[in-house]
Amino acid sequence: MxxxxxxxxxxxxxxxxxxVLACVAGATTPKAAPSVTQVKPAxxxxxxxxxxxxxxxxxxxxxxxxxxxxxxxxxxxxxxxxxxxxxxxxxxxxxxxxxxxxxxxxxxxxxxxxxxxxxxxxxxxxxxxxxxxxxxxxxxxxxxxxxxxxxxxxxxxxxxxxxxxxxxxxxxxxHADMRMSALMQVIKSDKATQRVYLMGQDYSFGQAVSREARRQLTVQRPDVQIVGDELHPVGRVKDFLPYAAKIKASGAQAVITGNWGNDLTLLVKAAREVGFDGKFYTFYGNALGAPAAIGQSGVGRVVAVADWLPNVQTKPSADFYKSFRQxxxxxxxxxxxxxxxxxxxxxxxxxxxxxxxxxxxxxxxxxxxxxxxxxxxxxxxxxxxxxxQALVVGQMDHQGEPGVAFDVEGSSYGFRVIKSLSPDAAQMPTSCQMQRY
Missing domain, CATH: 3.40.50.2300 (Response regulator)
Known part of the structure; x- marks a missing residue:
């Protein structure tokens, strides 16, 4: 289309x-022969x-x-x-x-x-x-x-x-490495998590998330054991129950995933159905049906990184979000x-x-x-x-709890900001060798 x-x-x-032509609304115009030069084309x-x-x-x-x-x-x-x-x-x-x-x-x-x-x-x-x-x-x-x-x-x-x-x-x-670095600022302080499962979509982005998660865990949390690292076809899996069952059976206490869209929503629904009660460290767990799919079991356990969240505690941010909802x-x-x-x-x-x-x-x-x-x-x-730009990490909670003025998609769940990084702090080196014009 x-x-x-x-x-x-x-x-x-x-x-x-x-x-470019100034007019006065409602003004009367003297009768004159029409002229094609009076109005310039848009x-x-x-x-x-x-x-x-x-x-x-x-x-x-x-x-x-x-x-x-x-x-x-x-x-x-x-x-x-x-x-x-x-x-x-x-x-x-x-x-x-x-x-x-x-x-x-x-x-x-x-x-x-x-x-x-x-x-x-x-x-x-x-x-x-x-x-x-x-x-x-x-x-x-x-x-x-x-x-x-x-x-x-x-x-x-x-x-x-x-x-x-x-x-x-x-x-x-x-980019994915920047987002992972922001998430890792929270993971490295989560000492209760000792076993993680890496789950992603099988294409360049999902592969990059898995690769960077391994690298940064080695640096930031060398005590954490990776008990699973799995990639699945993008947009083609309709039943994530087998994947969710493997996650639960692995003994993982947390899942790190870059999944987005229905691949994320279906994954978290399946995890809830099999009774997985661990954390989800996500790139996109803050919307597109994920909070409603996770429900009550996600409170305090679903973490998402973003360039911005509705509950960023500034008036310009709140006004911006309200105007979008209008x-x-x-x-x-x-x-x-x-x-x-x-x-x-x-x-x-x-x-x-x-x-x-x-x-x-x-x-x-x-x-x-x-x-x-x-x-x-x-x-x-x-x-x-x-x-x-700045990056923020949010944790899922009930709307109305401290720091959660706005929910997501009418779910009654929103994300409280628990970590903020300035644009300078979020930067990472580049290997770009650009041909310029």
């Missing part, structure tokens, strides 16, 4: 007046193409992404759009269904190019992201007059900003990503600094972006195009 949705600019004047919009799984096993995740990006685009347009020489231009957001498959994503990418997209947005799969990086590199070399940028909001395989780094790719989520009032729609809002704001800042939508100047401007929004600070590291 390839449809561009146009989010109209809010203007105090009559909309038909155009972006400037063309800046097209953003979201390439994401909107059908298949991870459709709920793709739709959650779309709501977040739509909200970010709406807010930019409501304040007048992107200010460029010649006038303001609005953003439009296109939906391109990859069905969660690499080949479908590449086909969607080509369709987005045909429709004139200047920026490609994707994140739910590091395997897809890696393929898109290569496709963008080849396209930009082949057609320098039609170059595009790839903005990545969730694909967190560390390789994407290390050995596979690209001048045309910018990542706005903390825009999308259904409880199931409240999987809100701060990083996606910052990504769109960073793009707007870079566009206005560059004064053009051409990819190379915008990329150079994006390399130096630094912003504070909704109480969250972040900056782009030019060396590898990895966005640096």
């Amino acid at each position: 390839r449809v561009f949705f146009r989010v109209a600019l809010k203007r105090s004047a009559v909309l038909a007046c155009g972006a 400037l063309p919009p800046i097209k953003l193409a979201m390439v994401e799984g909107l059908s298949g096993p991870f459709a709920n995740t793709g739709e959650a992404v779309y709501r977040n990006l739509l909200w970010a685009v709406e807010r930019v347009n409501q304040r007048g759009g992107v200010k460029l020489p010649g006038g303001a231009r609005e953003l439009v957001l296109g939906r391109h269904d990859s069905k969660g498959q690499t080949e479908e994503a590449l086909s969607a990418f080509r369709a987005a190019l045909d429709e004139g997209a200047s920026f490609v947005l994707q994140g739910n799969s590091s395997a897809v992201a890696a393929a898109l990086i290569e496709a963008v590199n080849k396209h930009n070399d082949r057609e320098p007059e039609r170059r595009v940028l790839f903005l990545n909001y969730s694909a967190v395989d560390p390789a994407l900003t290390n050995e596979r780094c690209s001048f045309w790719h910018f990542r706005f989520d903390a 825009r999308f009032p259904q409880p199931a729609d409240d999987y809100v990503h701060m990083r996606m809002q910052l990504m769109v704001e960073a793009l707007v800042q870079a566009l206005e600094k560059a004064g053009t939508v051409e990819a190379a100047p915008v990329a150079r401007a994006l390399e130096s972006v630094s912003l504070t929004k909704f109480g969250q600070k972040g900056f782009m590291r030019a060396a590898d195009h990895q966005f640096q």
